Amino acid sequence: MLDQALSALLLQAGWNATLVALGAALLGAAAGGAGAFIFLRKRALVSDAVAHATLPGVALAFIVMVALGGDGRSLAGLLAGAAGSAWLGLLAVDRLTRRTRLPEDAAIGAVLSVFFGAGVVLLTVIQTMTAGRQAGLESFLLGATAGMLLEDAVVIALGAAGCALAVVLLRRPMTLVAFDPGFAASTGVNVARMDLAMMGLVMAVTVVGLKIVGLILIVALLIVPPVAARFWTERTDRLVAIAAGIGAVSGWVGAAISAAAPDLPTGAVIVMVAFALFLAGLLLSPARGVLAAVLRRRRFARRVHRRQGLLALAHDEPILEPLTRRLLRREGLLRADGVPTEGGRAEAAKARLDEARWAAMRARRDDAEAARYDGLTPIETVLAPDEIAELDRRLGPRAPEGA
Amino acid sequence: MGAGFVQLSLPPILIGVFAAVACALPGNFLLLRRQALIGDAISHVVLPGIVVAFLATGSISTWPMLLGAAGAAVVAVVMIEAIRRLGRIESGAAMGVIFTAMFAGGVLLLEQAGASGVHLDVEHALYGNLESLIWFDATGWGSLLDPAALAGLPPELPRMAGATALIALATRLFWRPLTLATFDEGFARSVGVPAGAVGFGLVVAAAVAAVAAFDAVGSIIVIAMFICPPAAARLMTDRLTAQVWWSVGFAVVSAVLGYVLAGYGPLWLGSRHAVSAAGMIAVVSGLILALAAGFGPRRKRAGENLTAA
Numbered sequence: 001m002l003d004q005a006l007s008a009l010l011l012q013a014g015w016n017a018t019l020v021a022l023g024a025a026l027l028g029a030a031a032g033g034a035g036a037f038i039f040l041r042k043r044a045l046v047s048d049a050v051a052h053a054t055l056p057g058v059a060l061a062f063i064v065m066v067a068l069g070g071d072g073r074s075l076a077g078l079l080a081g082a083a084g085s086a087w088l089g090l091l092a093v094d095r096l097t098r099r100t101r102l103p104e105d106a107a108i109g110a111v112l113s114v115f116f117g118a119g120v121v122l123l124t125v126i127q128t129m130t131a132g133r134q135a136g137l138e139s140f141l142l143g144a145t146a147g148m149l150l151e152d153a154v155v156i157a158l159g160a161a162g163c164a165l166a167v168v169l170l171r172r173p174m175t176l177v178a179f180d181p182g183f184a185a186s187t188g189v190n191v192a193r194m195d196l197a198m199m200g201l202v203m204a205v206t207v208v209g210l211k212i213v214g215l216i217l218i219v220a221l222l223i224v225p226p227v228a229a230r231f232w233t234e235r236t237d238r239l240v241a242i243a244a245g246i247g248a249v250s251g252w253v254g255a256a257i258s259a260a261a262p263d264l265p266t267g268a269v270i271v272m273v274a275f276a277l278f279l280a281g282l283l284l285s286p287a288r289g290v291l292a293a294v295l296r297r298r299r300f301a302r303r304v305h306r307r308q309g310l311l312a313l314a315h316d317e318p319i320l321e322p323l324t325r326r327l328l329r330r331e332g333l334l335r336a337d338g339v340p341t342e343g344g345r346a347e348a349a350k351a352r353l354d355e356a357r358w359a360a361m362r363a364r365r366d367d368a369e370a371a372r373y374d375g376l377t378p379i380e381t382v383l384a385p386d387e388i389a390e391l392d393r394r395l396g397p398r399a400p401e402g403a
Numbered sequence: 404m405g406a407g408f409v410q411l412s413l414p415p416i417l418i419g420v421f422a423a424v425a426c427a428l429p430g431n432f433l434l435l436r437r438q439a440l441i442g443d444a445i446s447h448v449v450l451p452g453i454v455v456a457f458l459a460t461g462s463i464s465t466w467p468m469l470l471g472a473a474g475a476a477v478v479a480v481v482m483i484e485a486i487r488r489l490g491r492i493e494s495g496a497a498m499g500v501i502f503t504a505m506f507a508g509g510v511l512l513l514e515q516a517g518a519s520g521v522h523l524d525v526e527h528a529l530y531g532n533l534e535s536l537i538w539f540d541a542t543g544w545g546s547l548l549d550p551a552a553l554a555g556l557p558p559e560l561p562r563m564a565g566a567t568a569l570i571a572l573a574t575r576l577f578w579r580p581l582t583l584a585t586f587d588e589g590f591a592r593s594v595g596v597p598a599g600a601v602g603f604g605l606v607v608a609a610a611v612a613a614v615a616a617f618d619a620v621g622s623i624i625v626i627a628m629f630i631c632p633p634a635a636a637r638l639m640t641d642r643l644t645a646q647v648w649w650s651v652g653f654a655v656v657s658a659v660l661g662y663v664l665a666g667y668g669p670l671w672l673g674s675r676h677a678v679s680a681a682g683m684i685a686v687v688s689g690l691i692l693a694l695a696a697g698f699g700p701r702r703k704r705a706g707e708n709l710t711a712a
Contacts, residue, residue, distance in 0.1 A: 012552055045440060045498075100704075105440050109440050113630065113689075114627060114692070117682040117684070118685070120529070121679050142510060220504065222500075223496055223500055241439035268511050278504075
């Protein structure tokens with residue numbers, strides 16, 4: 001099983017699996033990029049309505065194709081139906097939001113559930129039509145790559161490549177609109193048209209992803225990569241690129257795992273890979289990660305303990321707190337019996353002088369520099385040497401405790 | 404309208420009505436608080452909880468599944484909050500990450516469970532099995548007064564009725580704090596209403612409704628009933644009391660009409676097979692919303708002129 005996954009990962013598992021893996025990676029990249037735009041535009045959940053709205057279109061296309069004498073399984077035909085009803089769903093969200101007092105989230109939820117319900121009704125109609133024969137439309141719910149026809153794989157790979165190309169071509173105006181619509185309009189970008197293109201791109205990704213990821217979980221491929229990318233950068237252009245990368249890796253690895261375990265729904269596997277990458281960012285990101293936050297907090301706590309310990313030494317008070325003792329001993333400032341060493345005495349005197357200078361300065365001033373007092377920042381990093389000399393003159397010769 | 408109706412259609416219709424009302428009641432407040440999609444999120448995240456409960460107990464029994472679902476809902480709420488705070492991510496996106504990931508996890512677990520050959524699948528979780536909730540012991544309307552026959556009611560019916568009664572009672576009891584905290588949180592706090600606790604309680608009520616309804620009717624109805632009846636009601640009136648009553652009415656009409664259309668509609672059209680009742684109930688609620696959006700007397704935002712638009 002591991003061998004199979006590995007060979008699919010390295011594109012050695014045959015022409016079909018290679019095409020599916022490439023298609024999934026391209027789809028992931030396009031979804032990550034397009035998702036980054038709607039994430040920045042704060043409309044991530046609109047894509048959920050679009051995705052669920054594809055179901056009645058798929059079912060209707062199947063019924064129409066069967067009625068016309070085909071076997072109803074042409075992927076291109078089904079995807080065309082999906083695009084049609086997704087467009088209607090998008091229109092319905094837009095209408096409800098603009099023409100009535102309902103907020104956008106309510107419109108999204110209403111369209112999502114009603115269109116999906118209509119799709120389920122049509123699916124039961126299809127079950128009675130085919131009378132025992134499996135139409136296989138259920139695979140559009142959660143995605144399936146097992147036993148995919150070559151022509152289907154080609155359709156998906158080409159569609160995904162088209163979406164990825166559109167993301168590359170439209171990245172500048174879309175980033176601009178997503179980040180600051182007002183500024184974008186002032187530079188001559190047609191914001192309404194860009195919004196429409198953005199939603200069109202989301203729709204295209206959704207429709208192409210139906211067969212691989214499935215309509216229930218495709219929204220994850222649009223939402224998770226941008227949120228995961230947000231941990232690694234503060235810049236929009238990089239956000240789009242990183243999100244596309246995370247999406248591509250999720251699609252690639254997910255498709256490979258699914259090639260080795262054909263019973264698992266491909267969509268769920270791909271989403272779990274994306275979620276694992278998200279968790280990695282949440283834990284390990286240097287700026288916003290949990291680990292970094294814990295380390296920062298620990299470092300801060302140690303600095304406070306060290307400083308308070310030194311001040312206690314300066315005032316000849318015993319140090320009872322175990323962490324403080326341990327920290328000072330490790331630095332060689334304190335002996336095992338709690339008596340300061342030579343170096344410890346020097347550091348303590350320095351801390352006391354610093355504290356006294358700060359007190360003298362804060363007694364006189366009430367400005368931004370004085371507000372930087374936190375009991376940790378050495379005053380040398382805030383004031384110039386001549387200002388410190390002036391403070392020392394006020395404190396009097398060799399009498400820091402006078403303040 | 405004889406024995407066959409009481410046996411085959413009455414229990415599913417009643418369960419559908421109770422489920423619809425139980426979801427529509429908290430839905431009103433969620434809608435006004437801009438949290439309409441919480442119902443959607445909850446109905447996704449309960450899947451792993453139910454599957455874990457199933458894997459742990461090895462059987463499809465009610466109480467472990469309800470507990471598992473409730474546990475999953477709590478885990479989801481905590482994780483969404485953690486991501487929002489730790490990663491400084493906007494709440495809609497945080498919700499999207501968690502509910503899709505948990506649903507995907509549930510689907511994968513389900514495949515493991517499916518290997519053991521027990522009937523529990525994704526389609527069941529989505530569409531429910533409303534049509535199969537049949538009252539075998541009923542022989543006619545008289546069975547409603549017959550204790551022996553009543554004992555044979557599908558267990559989903561009393562459970563759903565109980566959950567609905569509980570939620571209706573809670574809505575009545577906490578009406579004042581709920582309204583205050585929904586419309587003006589700052590004012591609510593200043594007169595001593597614990598707005599945070601009220602918001603949390605509302606989410607818990609929504610979770611109870613979703614979990615109870617989920618098992619009987621599937622998640623489509625849950626999501627549709629959380630949103631469509633309250634949204635349609637919102638377009639009918641400006642007063643909250645009236646809105647809640649409208650939404651209950653819409654929910655009941657959707658459930659009854661949806662079930663009847665699904666069960667009997669195809670017969671009228673000459674087909675022998677019924678279609679999905681859960682899907683049809685959602686569709687009817689959507690049609691009601693569409694009518695309200697087109698003709699509801701209060702469909703515009705305050706200040707917009709109805710005739711000019």
